[in-house]
Amino acid sequence: MRKIRQIARKEFRHILRDPRSLIIAILMPVMMTFLYGYAINLDIKNIKLAIKDFDNTSVSRELAGKFYNSGYFIRAEAEPDISDPEEIFRRGEAVAVLVIRNGFGKTIDALKYNPQMALNSDSPFQVGLFLDGADANTAAAAASYSSIIVTEFMKRALPPDFEFPGVRIASQVLYNPDLKSSHFFVPGLIAIILMMISALLTSITIAREKETGTMEQLLTSPVTPRQIIIGKVIPYVFVALLDGVLVLAFGVFHFGVPFSGSVAALFLFGVIYIVAALSIGILISTLVSTQQLAMMGALLATVLPSVMLSGFIFDLKNTPVVLQALSHIVPARYFIAIIRGIMLKGADIGTLWLDAGALLCMSLILLGLAAKRFKMRIG
Amino acid sequence: MRQTIFALVKKEFLQVFRDFTMLRLIILVPIIQLIIFGYTVNIDVKYIYTNFYDFDHSAESREYLKAFSPGDYFIPRNYDIPLLESDRGFKENTYNTVMVIPDDFSEKIINREPVDVGLVVDGSNANSASIAIGYANIITMQYNRMKLNLPEPLSVRQVMLYNPEAESVYFMVPGIVVVLLTMITVMLTSMAIVREREIGTLEQLMVTPMSVPALILGKTIPFALIGFFEMSLALFIGVTWFNIPFAGSWLLLYVLAFFFLLTTLGVGMFISTITSTQQQAMFFAWFFMVFSMLTSGFFTPIANMPESVQYLTYLNPLRYFMVIVRGIMMKGAGIDTLYPQILALFTFGVVVFGFSWMRFSKRVN
Numbered sequence: 001m002r003k004i005r006q007i008a009r010k011e012f013r014h015i016l017r018d019p020r021s022l023i024i025a026i027l028m029p030v031m032m033t034f035l036y037g038y039a040i041n042l043d044i045k046n047i048k049l050a051i052k053d054f055d056n057t058s059v060s061r062e063l064a065g066k067f068y069n070s071g072y073f074i075r076a077e078a079e080p081d082i083s084d085p086e087e088i089f090r091r092g093e094a095v096a097v098l099v100i101r102n103g104f105g106k107t108i109d110a111l112k113y114n115p116q117m118a119l120n121s122d123s124p125f126q127v128g129l130f131l132d133g134a135d136a137n138t139a140a141a142a143a144s145y146s147s148i149i150v151t152e153f154m155k156r157a158l159p160p161d162f163e164f165p166g167v168r169i170a171s172q173v174l175y176n177p178d179l180k181s182s183h184f185f186v187p188g189l190i191a192i193i194l195m196m197i198s199a200l201l202t203s204i205t206i207a208r209e210k211e212t213g214t215m216e217q218l219l220t221s222p223v224t225p226r227q228i229i230i231g232k233v234i235p236y237v238f239v240a241l242l243d244g245v246l247v248l249a250f251g252v253f254h255f256g257v258p259f260s261g262s263v264a265a266l267f268l269f270g271v272i273y274i275v276a277a278l279s280i281g282i283l284i285s286t287l288v289s290t291q292q293l294a295m296m297g298a299l300l301a302t303v304l305p306s307v308m309l310s311g312f313i314f315d316l317k318n319t320p321v322v323l324q325a326l327s328h329i330v331p332a333r334y335f336i337a338i339i340r341g342i343m344l345k346g347a348d349i350g351t352l353w354l355d356a357g358a359l360l361c362m363s364l365i366l367l368g369l370a371a372k373r374f375k376m377r378i379g
Numbered sequence: 380m381r382q383t384i385f386a387l388v389k390k391e392f393l394q395v396f397r398d399f400t401m402l403r404l405i406i407l408v409p410i411i412q413l414i415i416f417g418y419t420v421n422i423d424v425k426y427i428y429t430n431f432y433d434f435d436h437s438a439e440s441r442e443y444l445k446a447f448s449p450g451d452y453f454i455p456r457n458y459d460i461p462l463l464e465s466d467r468g469f470k471e472n473t474y475n476t477v478m479v480i481p482d483d484f485s486e487k488i489i490n491r492e493p494v495d496v497g498l499v500v501d502g503s504n505a506n507s508a509s510i511a512i513g514y515a516n517i518i519t520m521q522y523n524r525m526k527l528n529l530p531e532p533l534s535v536r537q538v539m540l541y542n543p544e545a546e547s548v549y550f551m552v553p554g555i556v557v558v559l560l561t562m563i564t565v566m567l568t569s570m571a572i573v574r575e576r577e578i579g580t581l582e583q584l585m586v587t588p589m590s591v592p593a594l595i596l597g598k599t600i601p602f603a604l605i606g607f608f609e610m611s612l613a614l615f616i617g618v619t620w621f622n623i624p625f626a627g628s629w630l631l632l633y634v635l636a637f638f639f640l641l642t643t644l645g646v647g648m649f650i651s652t653i654t655s656t657q658q659q660a661m662f663f664a665w666f667f668m669v670f671s672m673l674t675s676g677f678f679t680p681i682a683n684m685p686e687s688v689q690y691l692t693y694l695n696p697l698r699y700f701m702v703i704v705r706g707i708m709m710k711g712a713g714i715d716t717l718y719p720q721i722l723a724l725f726t727f728g729v730v731v732f733g734f735s736w737m738r739f740s741k742r743v744n
Binding site: 018021024025027028031032035036044045046047048074086089091092126127128129130131134135136137138144147148151163164165167168169170171172173174175176180181183184204205208212287288290292293295296297304305308309311313314315316317319320337340341344345346347351354 | 407416418425467512520683709710
């Protein structure tokens with residue numbers, strides 16, 4: 001036990017002696033939270049829209065105003081050339097062009113005075129929209145926003161006592177009624193950061209001893225390999241936990257992410273998750289000999305899957321079956337489900353047992369593998 | 380001079396590839412990244428697991444539900460849970476949407492009255508939730524038009540250029556090319572130089588009769604070549620496997636990639652002058668990567684970001700190259716439309732590489 005403490009103290013000194021690394025290790029998670037919370041906003045706004053208004057009536061200008069005042073669209077500087085709408089896209093001066101044909105004002109006026117007749121007309125009036133599909137997400141968002149704006153505009157034009165028949169959707173959003181991206185990102189970010197710091201840093205720190213030749217020195221000293229490893233990972237557990245708490249605090253107090261579940265439960269699962277991450281780090285370090293390789297290996301084995309195959313940003317349900325199956329061996333997948341459940345939905349062990357059980361199994365398997373591999377390599 | 384550089388490049392390649400693992404990683408990283416990114420980075424939501432509650436049990440409600448569930452979007456997950464406890468499914472993640480059809484649904488339809496259908500959505504994934512609501516509205520609009528014969532008197536007709544299916548892959552692969560180039564060059568360059576310092580072989584190199592420019596070129600050329608290799612591999616997979624159209628000029632893309640590499644190699648060199656261990660170098664490179672990737676418009680358009688962050692993105696070389704790669708590949712854009720970006724990229728390349736060169740020479744002497 002004392003020996004482990006000695007090694008841990010040595011590793012702590014290593015970390016503290018290098019304040020630049022430490023500052024980045026602490027600053028980066030906070031910066032990532034900030035960027036994800038503010039900059040990475042999946043709800044798309046400020047779409048550059050150019051409007052070509054052939055109708056040029058007060059009604060068509062009102063529609064244009066509705067578009068620009070919706071918050072989703074901003075006015076493009078350039079005037080679109082309707083014979084070549086692509087020109088403005090290639091220049092990147094707009095991503096959407098709205099074309100209002102002649103007769104728009106008349107159609108809306110007809111709706112105002114004789115809604116029944118307008119409803120039964122066979123040929124509805126169409127507003128044209130050209131979209132720059134190079135950014136598929138923005139284009140899709142622009143398409144759905146403009147449908148909504150035009151439909152709303154039409155409904156406003158109807159007489160107030162006229163109720164549009166047919167089915168309507170009355171929607172209600174649970175847990176995140178304002179659909180804020182930060183509520184969705186911050187819990188996932190904690191999972192990513194814990195994985196990154198635990199697996200990446202551990203594997204690098206062990207590879208470094210090998211590369212600089214100090215591993216042999218350590219091994220000839222009267223400590224067992226197991227004590228070396230435990231001693232080396234303890235400091236990083238602290239750094240990871242500190243980062244986790246920092247991001248959590250930043251998310252809850254700055255971005256107002258709710259925390260509706262139990263802190264103790266989150267802490268417990270967090271520790272299980274860290275064990276899994278550290279085991280991966282140790283596994284990598286037994287496989288590689290240089291820090292460069294450790295970094296590349298950790299990038300492939302931990303960071304990339306944790307970001308892409310965990311549901312952190314992209315819903316796993318939309319990925320092909322093979323990748324979905326693969327995602328079952330990514331610990332972050334389970335931890336992200338758990339942390340979102342606890343923070344946003346107030347879930348407890350009764351509803352999370354499946355993910356919790358899977359995470360626990362993964363941690364134990366990885367820990368066993370790491371221990372076995374390490375003994376084989378060193379002994 | 381040329382011979383020295385060549386020898387150094389050879390040494391560097393030997394060093395990189397001596398380790399067979401490294402060679403495998405250099406080939407594997409782009410392939411795995413492309414495949415994972417290509418398939419997962421999909422903001423369009425295709426499967427929304429839904430628990431339907433039909434309290435009307437009429438021919439009309441069944442028809443409405445049929446309109447809702449045949450396609451890819453709303454997948455029925457009918458669990459026998461009382462409506463009041465339906466949030467259990469949200470917590471267990473068995474479904475993310477609940478739809479409730481009231482018991483007077485058919486009655487109101489027949490009387491041509493408006494009828495509200497309830498849709499409860501799990502907002503913990505903000506993006507999927509808003510998309511689910513959007514789809515529900517569109518499907519309902521179509522149902523009104525087709526089945527109830529209630530056409531909307533006004534609608535939007537949309538034409539999507541370049542990418543009519545709105546495939547995210549088309550948009551992601553050019554982005555991945557940029558990210559790969561940055562990652563490989565910044566990280567490997569900075570770590571390779573610092574490694575020599577860490578192990579103490581940089582002094583040995585310095586006492587050889589080698590000039591500083593030769594040292595710099597010898598240390599950067601191998602990684603530039605690896606970068607070009609990674610880029611070609613990524614483009615090859617994108618075009619052959621994902622069938623991404625390549626509308627513009629290959630030559631222009633590679634020439635501009637060279638300017639871009641000047642910047643990233645310069646950044647890698649700069650990092651090596653301010654760090655003394657590989658761990659530090661990796662950390663700085665990582666920091667640069669995360670920041671530049673997130674603010675490049677790779678995942679989300681820059682126009683979405685708050686104004687202060689938007690100004691910051693002008694300092695990000697990835698921002699310009701991202702526009703260039705996407706423009707050349709998808710829109711067939713040329714110099715005539717891309718010149719502002721090209722100019723910015725060129726300036727960045729010369730300034731960053733020149734500055735790093737100076738700093739490196741000073742530091743080495």
